[in-house]
Structure formats: structure tokens, C-alpha cells
Amino acid sequence: MKKHKILMMVGSLLLLLLFAFPLWNITLEAPQYPTPLGMDIYINKFEDMHPHDIKNINLMNHYVGMKYIPETIPEFKIFPVVIAVMVILGVFIGLKANYKWYLIWFILMLVLGIAGMYDFYLWEYNYGHDLDPKAIMKFTNPDGSIMGFQPPLFGSKDILNFKAHSYPRLGAYGMFFGMFLTFIAYLLGKKEAKKVKSN
Amino acid sequence: MFMMGCGNNGNKTQEKAGALGSNAAEKVYVAPGEHDEFYAFLSGGYSGNVTVYGLPSGRMLKEIPVFSQFPTSGYGYSEETKPMLNTSHGFIPWDDSHHPDISQTNGELDGRFIFINGNNTPRIAKIDLSVFETTEIIEIPNSAGNHSSSFVTENTEYVVAGTRFSVPVPQVDMPINEYKGKFKGALSFISVDPEHGHMDLKFQIIMPGFNYDLSHPGRGNSHGWFFFSTYNTEEASTLLEVNASQNDKDFIAAINWKKIEEYVNNGGGKKMPANYAHNVYDESTHNATSTMKKEVLVVDPTEVPGAVYLLPTPKSPHGCDVSPDGEYIIGSGKLSADLTVHSFTNMLKAIEDKKFDGEAYGIPIMNYDDVVAGVVKSGGLGPLHTEFDAKGNAYTTFFISSEVVKWKLGTWEVIDRKPTYYSVGHLMVPGGNSRKPFGKYLIAMNKITKDRYLPTGPELEHSVQLYDISGEKMELLSDFPSHGEPHYAAGCPADLLKPKSKKFYKMEENKHPYAIKAPQDAKVVREGSNVHIYMSTIRSHFTPDNIEGIKVGDNVYFHITNHEQDFDVPHGFAMIGANTSEILVMPGQTKTITWQPKQVGVWPFYCTDFCSALHQEMQGYIRVSPQNSDIKLSWSLDGE
Numbered sequence: 001m002k003k004h005k006i007l008m009m010v011g012s013l014l015l016l017l018l019f020a021f022p023l024w025n026i027t028l029e030a031p032q033y034p035t036p037l038g039m040d041i042y043i044n045k046f047e048d049m050h051p052h053d054i055k056n057i058n059l060m061n062h063y064v065g066m067k068y069i070p071e072t073i074p075e076f077k078i079f080p081v082v083i084a085v086m087v088i089l090g091v092f093i094g095l096k097a098n099y100k101w102y103l104i105w106f107i108l109m110l111v112l113g114i115a116g117m118y119d120f121y122l123w124e125y126n127y128g129h130d131l132d133p134k135a136i137m138k139f140t141n142p143d144g145s146i147m148g149f150q151p152p153l154f155g156s157k158d159i160l161n162f163k164a165h166s167y168p169r170l171g172a173y174g175m176f177f178g179m180f181l182t183f184i185a186y187l188l189g190k191k192e193a194k195k196v197k198s199n
Numbered sequence: 200m201f202m203m204g205c206g207n208n209g210n211k212t213q214e215k216a217g218a219l220g221s222n223a224a225e226k227v228y229v230a231p232g233e234h235d236e237f238y239a240f241l242s243g244g245y246s247g248n249v250t251v252y253g254l255p256s257g258r259m260l261k262e263i264p265v266f267s268q269f270p271t272s273g274y275g276y277s278e279e280t281k282p283m284l285n286t287s288h289g290f291i292p293w294d295d296s297h298h299p300d301i302s303q304t305n306g307e308l309d310g311r312f313i314f315i316n317g318n319n320t321p322r323i324a325k326i327d328l329s330v331f332e333t334t335e336i337i338e339i340p341n342s343a344g345n346h347s348s349s350f351v352t353e354n355t356e357y358v359v360a361g362t363r364f365s366v367p368v369p370q371v372d373m374p375i376n377e378y379k380g381k382f383k384g385a386l387s388f389i390s391v392d393p394e395h396g397h398m399d400l401k402f403q404i405i406m407p408g409f410n411y412d413l414s415h416p417g418r419g420n421s422h423g424w425f426f427f428s429t430y431n432t433e434e435a436s437t438l439l440e441v442n443a444s445q446n447d448k449d450f451i452a453a454i455n456w457k458k459i460e461e462y463v464n465n466g467g468g469k470k471m472p473a474n475y476a477h478n479v480y481d482e483s484t485h486n487a488t489s490t491m492k493k494e495v496l497v498v499d500p501t502e503v504p505g506a507v508y509l510l511p512t513p514k515s516p517h518g519c520d521v522s523p524d525g526e527y528i529i530g531s532g533k534l535s536a537d538l539t540v541h542s543f544t545n546m547l548k549a550i551e552d553k554k555f556d557g558e559a560y561g562i563p564i565m566n567y568d569d570v571v572a573g574v575v576k577s578g579g580l581g582p583l584h585t586e587f588d589a590k591g592n593a594y595t596t597f598f599i600s601s602e603v604v605k606w607k608l609g610t611w612e613v614i615d616r617k618p619t620y621y622s623v624g625h626l627m628v629p630g631g632n633s634r635k636p637f638g639k640y641l642i643a644m645n646k647i648t649k650d651r652y653l654p655t656g657p658e659l660e661h662s663v664q665l666y667d668i669s670g671e672k673m674e675l676l677s678d679f680p681s682h683g684e685p686h687y688a689a690g691c692p693a694d695l696l697k698p699k700s701k702k703f704y705k706m707e708e709n710k711h712p713y714a715i716k717a718p719q720d721a722k723v724v725r726e727g728s729n730v731h732i733y734m735s736t737i738r739s740h741f742t743p744d745n746i747e748g749i750k751v752g753d754n755v756y757f758h759i760t761n762h763e764q765d766f767d768v769p770h771g772f773a774m775i776g777a778n779t780s781e782i783l784v785m786p787g788q789t790k791t792i793t794w795q796p797k798q799v800g801v802w803p804f805y806c807t808d809f810c811s812a813l814h815q816e817m818q819g820y821i822r823v824s825p826q827n828s829d830i831k832l833s834w835s836l837d838g839e
């Protein structure tokens with residue numbers, strides 16, 4: 001089989017890692033938590049990094065009026081389907097289709113990825129800003145507006161006494177690398193097509 | 200610092216104090232946030248507890264209540280823990296805790312449990328080292344002054360409880376001056392279930408009416424034997440100071456417990472009526488139960504030939520310590536200057552050759568010269584206790600001359616001596632009662648403190664002194680006050696316990712009959728004049744908080760469940776006017792305390808442990824109405 005075909009299929013199959021490993025992780029560090037609190041985000045669930053971390057995050061966050069992190073969100077129904085469809089589609093394209101389809105798959109995946117990130121951002125924004133008006137503690141920004149407690153989308157950020165870290169995990173790395181492979185597959189396919197033409 | 204040093208040693212030490220002083224400070228310094236290398240568990244004597252210290256820093260880490268009520272946590276006050284202090288004499292909220300010993304496997308510390316004896320109302324307690332809590336207490340019948348206790352055999356097959364006072368067995372109303380020949384000394388062997396650690400009084404050996412002072416297990420070759428020092432072999436019953444000091448030699452009793460175990464397993468011994476409590480704390484129900492046992496199996500040692508021998512030992516021996524290899528049994532004559540060291544091999548040989556020097560109540564007495572391996576001519580006064588390092592050295596405390604003497608096993612030569620401040624009783628090397636001592640540090644537990652610390656009125660806490668014993672000469676590193684009267688101690692490397700330490704109780708494993716699984720299950724239930732309040736705690740509120748419809752004369756039970764699931768987040772609960780104590784409830788735990796309101800009014804309760812930024816707001820009220828009032832039971836849930 002052609003090398004680019006294999007790459008295309010391997011690339012899309014790497015997305016399957018998302019079903020076994022977390023996509024993202026948010027970790028909260030503070031002096032009184034020598035073992036930081038953390039939450040792993042999978043495509044279909046939130047999970048404690050250490051037993052009861054989410055419960056403890058909720059307990060702590062209720063002081064500033066944040067809602068409890070929900071057991072589940074609608075995305076957890078949609079994401080697995082989208083990923084499964086993309087894997088099947090990717091393998092199908094790798095087997096049967098012209099290399100140009102690789103690029104279409106890649107762009108589609110990129111758009112879906114960005115949409116997913118944007119959705120995640122919205123969720124985080126809402127989680128960090130939709131505060132109980134009767135909150136025990138109220139903090140304001142220097143300009144007088146109510147302070148939000150949104151964790152960063154990517155990177156690290158100080159939130160009151162906590163340092164919040166938000167970074168991709170193995171599932172996401174698998175997805176990024178898989179997408180990268182499909183793009184390489186496209187380039188290889190294109191190169192080969194040129195060669196065939198010039199012959 | 201060394202001005203109080205005694206005699207010839209004072210000067211020598213003083214010269215080095217300058218340079219070594221700073222060096223010693225470095226050796227005990229544990230930087231903020233760093234952990235100590237060893238745990239030391241000191242018996243609390245008349246405080247009835249065990250206190251836990253870190254070594255080398257000497258920082259006190261925890262006080263574990265064992266035989267005493269303890270308002271800090273509610274131990275012995277809460278409904279769940281009250282049964283722990285039940286005995287055949289009723290509820291006894293105090294005892295005199297003496298000798299802790301850590302459980303062993305193959306003669307090495309395994310860090311599962313600590314056993315400790317209650318001296319006054321004979322009891323043995325077990326502390327679970329994953330939670331540092333007392334989880335089992337067994338009372339010892341036919342015993343009095345449970346002193347030669349609680350030491351464990353090589354695989355924790357048994358914990359022993361030897362009686363200090365001989366008493367009539369069974370108890371009977373009789374003239375005290377008929378003591379001789381009629382009083383008996385019970386040596387109890389309590390089996391420990393290898394899996395769960397549950398204790399069971401398997402058999403008692405009914406010995407002559409001596410006083411059984413201290414004991415140690417054999418190990419290695421002598422595994423299967425237990426050794427008990429005795430005094431008052433005169434069997435005097437009055438003015439013992441004089442009358443029990445007449446014999447030049449008392450005995451160390453050598454007990455072949457394997458032989459007696461075999462005898463018992465084959466149906467030997469006889470069942471005798473008894474009455475003693477066995478109290479067990481169950482970690483899943485968070486509740487203790489007390490069961491009264493009605494029978495004990497007793498063994499007459501003369502019916503098991505070859506199981507018990509008496510080793511003559513001069514002069515009222517106190518300590519009875521066995522070297523790590525199990526070969527030497529060291530007897531310290533309180534009234535002597537010398538240590539008598541018996542050889543286990545010599546003893547076996549003499550038994551084989553049937554060389555005896557008479558008998559006492561049918562028990563063979565060995566020839567002193569046949570069993571003695573050597574004598575340490577120490578030059579000190581009042582030797583008491585001996586511990587060992589891993590290099591063939593022994594360390595003995597001298598009460599009267601206030602010093603620790605280091606000497607060599609086998610050659611019996613004295614290598615070093617250091618003063619203590621003052622009047623030292625026991626000493627402890629971590630792993631000291633095992634085949635594997637960790638010979639880096641030694642602590643001496645002194646009976647008298649005098650001018651060592653800032654004065655605190657007529658009473659000072661006893662002083663503990665820490666010595667570095669890694670070199671040829673001992674070095675005094677530091678001293679620190681302890682709590683109560685520490686007798687013996689047990690120590691082990693921190694690495695043995697740290698990984699096993701429990702951080703909280705899992706809520707889903709809480710099987711307490713009055714637990715609620717979540718705050719929304721909180722409720723108040725009246726059953727006649729008993730009112731059960733199922734209450735939840737979480738940072739920073741109680742659910743329910745305002746309760747009305749309670750009446751004077753009611754019996755109110757507060758069943759508090761702490762719904763936190765995080766390390767070190769207890770909540771407390773205290774009720775105004777309660778005739779008990781507060782309780783401290785660990786994450787995932789349920790505890791119950793009672794209150795009998797006597798006056799009408801609106802009475803507050805609150806959280807006693809500063810749990811969060813809003814700890815002060817963690818409070819509520821109970822409205823108490825007259826007995827004939829018809830106010831309905833009501834309460835508020837989470838602000839509603």
C-alpha cells in the first residue's frame with residue numbers, strides 16, 4: 001500500500017486515543033493543597049485527578065458563588081459521535097479516495113477542533129462568570145466590575161490564591177499528531193501525483 | 200549546658216560542647232516542611248495515652264488517646280467510643296499506659312499496629328497505625344498491675360500481659376498475710392489474628408505468686424520462648440521495700456510458649472470462669488462494641504514438663520531484655536551495680552543435661568553458673584533497661600547514677616557512658632525490641648526534669664533526651680519535654696508508616712447506622728423522648744441548622760456526619776451545656792454525642808475546628824420548649 005494512504009489512515013486512527021485518554025486537564029494549585037486539585041476532561045466525561053478532586057473544587061468554589069461542575073454536559077454526547085465519524089471517514093478516505101480528500105478531511109477536522117475549543121471556552125466562561133448573586137465572597141476587578149473565575153483555555157493563570165493550569169493531555173496530543181500525519185499524507189500524495197504526471 | 204554532668208564525665212563532655220554544640224543543632228534540625236526520619240511512640244503513663252514524636256526533631260506530632268477520655272476528639276465521650284473503655288468493673292475512663300510495642304513479621308517491625316498495656320485495670324490495647332487510633336482493647340482477668348506487658352513475639356503470634364501483683368486466682372475473700380503459696384501470678388498470651396489483628400486471650404499460665412516485672416520475647420534461635428523478670432520471690436506481703444529485697448537472687452522465668460501452645464492446641468489446660476471485656480472498634484461502622492467474655496483457659500506449668508524454667512538473677516531484676524540475635528537475656532538488678540547476662544545456648548544445654556538447682560512450686564531452677572554468659576561490671580548504680588544497636592553493642596540506663604552506658608555484647612566491656620538529666624527509666628532505639636534495630640538514635644526517658652526547661656510551677660513534664668549512637672561514642676543531641684510519665688517507647692522509620700497513612704474515610708464505606716450519605720438526607724426524628732438529629736457538616740455549615748420542637752427532658756442525639764472527602768478537614772461539634780465533650784469528626788466519619796436540655800431557651804451549637812474562612816459562621820440554634828409544649832419538630836435545610 002502507498003505510504004501516504006497508510007499515513008492518512010494511521011493519522012485518523014490516532015483520534016481513537018481520545019476514547020481512552022483525557023483530552024485536557026485543569027489543575028489548581030494553592031498552598032493549602034500540597035497535592036493540587038485537578039480535573040481531567042475526556043470527550044465524554046469529567047474525571048477526578050485524585051479521588052474527590054471535583055467535589056473539593058466544588059466545595060471551595062461555592063464561596064465565590066460558582067456553580068457545581070455538572071455531572072455531564074451535552075457536548076459529552078456529541079463529541080464521541082463526531083470523533084467516531086471522523087475516524088471512519090479518515091480510514092475510508094485513506095483506503096478509497098484521492099489525496100485531495102486528505103486535505104478536505106484535515107480542514108474539516110481543524111474546523112471541528114476550533115469549534116470544539118470555542119465551545120469549551122464558552123463553557124469555561126459561563127462556569128467562571130455565572131456567579132450566585134448571594135455569593136459569600138464577592139471580588140471586583142480594579143475597574144469595579146465583578147471578578148470572574150474563568151480558568152485559562154490554555155496556559156497558566158493566577159485566580160485569587162490559586163494558580164490554574166490548563167493544558168492538553170495524551171488524547172489531545174494523539175489527535176494533534178494524527179492531524180499532522182494526515183497533512184503530511186496530503187503532501188506526500190501531492191508529490192507522488194506530480195511525479196506520475198511528469199513521467 | 201553540661202554543667203549538671205555527673206562526676207568524671209562532666210569535664211570531658213564540656214570541652215567538646217562548643218564545637219559539637221553547633222553540630223548537634225544541625226543534626227536535629229528538620230527544616231520547615233520537611234519530615235522527620237523516625238516516628239517515636241511514647242507511652243503517656245498516667246495520662247493513659249500514647250504521644251507520637253518525630254525524631255530527630257523531637258516535635259510532638261499527635262496524642263493518641265488509649266485508656267483515657269479525650270475531649271480533643273471526643274474519644275471515650277462519643278457514643279461510638281464509650282464501649283472502648285468498658286471493663287468488668289464498669290466504665291473506666293483512665294489507665295496507666297506503660298510499654299508500647301510495634302507489631303513484627305519475621306522479627307522485624309511491620310508497622311501495622313502498636314500494642315500497649317493498661318497497668319492499673321489490666322488491659323491491652325491495639326492502635327492501628329494507618330489511622331493512629333485505638334481500635335481494640337482487651338481486659339485481662341486474674342491479673343493485677345499489668346506491667347510485664349505488652350511485648351510481641353517474632354511474628355506477632357502473641358502479645359503478652361504478665362501480672363505485676365500476684366492475686367488470688369480466682370479472686371476470693373481471704374487474709375492478706377496468707378499470701379505466700381496462695382496468691383498466683385497469671386502470664387497471659389493474647390493471640391493476634393495474622394490478617395485482621397483481632398486479639399483473643401488464648402491461654403494464661405498460672406505461675407507462683409512472685410511479682411512479674413518486665414518481659415521480652417525470644418527471637419532467632421530463642422523464638423518460641425518468652426522471658427519474664429521477677430521480684431519478690433520471697434512472696435512477702437508487707438513492707439515490700441525491705442521484705443522483697445531479702446533474696447540475693449530473684450528469677451527470670453523462661454517460658455517455652457510454643458510448647459504450651461501445643462499443649463493447649465491438643466486440648467490441654469482447663470477452662471475457668473472469668474469476666475472480662477473485649478472491646479473492638481469497627482472502622483466501617485465507626486462504632487465500638489464491648490463484649491463480656493465469661494471464660495479463660497488456664498495452664499498449670501507443672502503439667503507441661505519442659506515448658507518453664509527459672510533463671511537465678513541478682514538482685515531484684517527489673518529490665519529483661521533480649522539481644523537482637525536472641526542469644527542473650529539481660530537482667531538488670533535494680534539493687535546491684537552489675538548486669539547479669541544469661542546465654543540462651545547455655546540454658547538449653549543445662550536443660551538437656553538436666554542440671555538443676557532445685558525447684559520452686561515444681562518449676563525447675565537452673566544453676567546460676569550454668570546459664571550466665573557474663574557480667575557487665577558497669578560501675579553505675581541502679582541498672583534498669585537495655586536496648587541494642589545493629590553492631591553488637593548494648594545500651595543500659597542507670598536510674599540512680601543517671602546515665603546511659605554503652606557496652607559490648609560478648610566481651611562485656613564498657614565502651615562509653617553519658618549522663619542523663621535526670622534519673623532515667625527506659626531508653627529506646629527504634630526497632631529496639633526486634634531483630635533489626637535502627638541504631639542511629641537513642642532516646643532516654645527521664646523521670647525527673649528539674650532545671651532543664653523553663654519552670655512551670657511544681658510540676659514539669661518529663662524530659663526525653665536524644666543521643667546520636669552512630670559513632671563509637673554517644674553524643675547528646677537535644678532534649679525535649681514529653682507528656683505524662685513516659686515509660687517505654689517504640690520507634691520505627693517514618694518510611695514504614697507514611698505510605699500506609701489514611702487520609703480520610705471514604706464516604707461510600709461509611710456503614711454507621713446513623714450516617715447520612717449526603718447533606719440533603721439530613722433530618723430530625725423523634726422517638727418518644729429520644730430525638731435523633733442526623734446532621735451533616737461541610738465547609739462552612741451544618742445541615743440542618745435551626746431546630747425547633749425540642750423539649751426539656753428530651754434526650755437529644757447528635758449524629759454528625761462529616762461529608763468532606765479531603766485530607767485533614769475535620770469538623771467539630773459542640774453544644775452549650777452538654778455534659779460530655781465536643782466531638783471532632785473526620786472526613787467521611789460519623790460520630791454521635793448526646794445532650795439533655797435542662798432549661799428552656801434558644802441554645803447555640805457550633806463547629807470547634809477552624810475549618811475554613813467562614814468557620815465562625817458554622818453554627819446553629821436549638822429551641823428548647825417546656826416539656827408540655829406542643830411545638831412541632833421543625834428545622835431548616837441549607838438556608839431554606
Ligand SMILES: [Cu+2]
Pocket residue numbers: 737738739769770771806807808809810811814817
Ligand atoms: Cu467547621
